[in-house]
Amino acid sequence: MESAGQVIKCKAAVTWGKNAPFSIEEIEVAPPKAHEVRIKMIATGICRSDHHSIEGKFSSVKFPVIVGHEGVGIVESIGEGVKDIKPGDKVIPLVTPQCGQCQCCKDPRANRCLTIKLERQYGLMADGTSRFTCRGKQIYHFLNTSTFTEYTVVEEIAVAKIDDTATMDSVCLIGCAFSTGYGSVINTAKVHPGSTCVIFGLGGIGLAVIMGCKIAGAGRIIGVDVNPDKFDKAKELGATECINPKDYDKPVAQVIVEQTGGGVDYAFECVGHAETMLAALHSSHFAYGTTVIIGVSASTLSCDPMILLSGRTLKSSMLGAFGQS
Incomplete structure (x- = not known):
């Protein structure tokens, strides 16, 4: 040129x-x-x-x-x-x-x-x-x-x-957005068919997570966001249901645990707030749930280690864990 x-x-x-x-x-x-x-x-x-x-x-x-x-x-x-x-x-x-x-x-x-x-x-x-x-x-x-x-x-x-x-x-x-969200499902969490998933934050990354969960064969995909205007797009892309935490007088993690009979198989945090990270962690099943932190945060995450010793797994996913291979 x-x-x-x-x-x-x-x-x-x-x-x-x-x-x-x-x-x-x-x-x-x-x-x-x-x-x-x-x-x-x-x-x-x-x-x-x-x-x-x-x-x-x-x-x-x-x-x-x-x-x-x-x-x-x-x-x-x-x-x-x-x-x-x-x-x-x-x-x-x-x-x-x-x-x-x-x-x-x-x-x-x-x-x-x-x-x-x-x-x-x-x-x-x-x-x-x-x-x-x-x-x-x-x-x-x-x-x-x-x-x-x-x-x-x-x-x-x-x-x-x-x-x-x-x-x-x-x-x-x-x-970034699609690779990060989709890869966190396929590469990091390795979502299995028939599983139950919850996604906190329905922006670009959260929507990519939903698409990944659907492709992986998840049986139930729950979207969580305080903006209900995002729900239609989330459902169009694969969410089976959506929750607005503002609609409940109890912690959203408690709502999810009650609605799923003990917690989800996989929880994805796509916001970048310590509060939603903890909510995602507490939403996962106490004996085998996996939580993947995707959102970028400058705050400090603090939790009781006992919630992990029961069997939960906490992971992070940088750009969907896509490597050279």
Whole structure:
């Protein structure tokens, strides 16, 4: 492309500081360096984690920053040494790049990279610099992706090529929401046919969990949300029933235990609040229930260990536990 090797000026949503509003700015996006790819973003989703980040809840996020991590785009240019990606390819930027050589990358049980976790500076590329500037200032990257911009630069190992016929405006959700929810069912919980499941939070991730439970053959799928406007979509995608905690004068976990004859086989927390995490845990069957924490939270979870010693299992699922294998 004609822009290859040149700085591109484009629009981006920049957050200049903690709790600051998005500011639509003209930024400069530098050409990709060795083993990097520059992408023209076509569509992006908005995740609750983006909101948590600009609230300053995570110390790893540096300001000013361009957030966003559910995106899809077309490769504009590539840096030296890039082998498997070419200009014109449709791609999804990946939150979890994998070097392919470290202990975690070689273990099919993991979907994180030990090398990147230990050696990379938050908000910067592998060489310790940023590809974004605005008003003469360095702008930090976010989760190896930064999709709230017309152009972004990511490492080659943080790119997944997709089919040329893919619908760009919806496939962006594979970058986080769908993969996280669906994978938590299939890979983490391993929901079995005929089981009973409850999903706390019916946003994008919660709806993906519902779809996963339906595909896995769950016999009863209970959606929980304080917003009843979400119930129709949840049922359309597979929920057998929905509960609004505000409709009861007792804890929702107690309601679920009573309605399921002792608790559910699988509980999924898709909100990111300690209160709903505990509610999900208490909703699971005391002898064999599995609870999967998916929502991202900056708060502390505290519970009596006896509720686990009876037989419950508490797990977490990072991006649906999809690994290299």
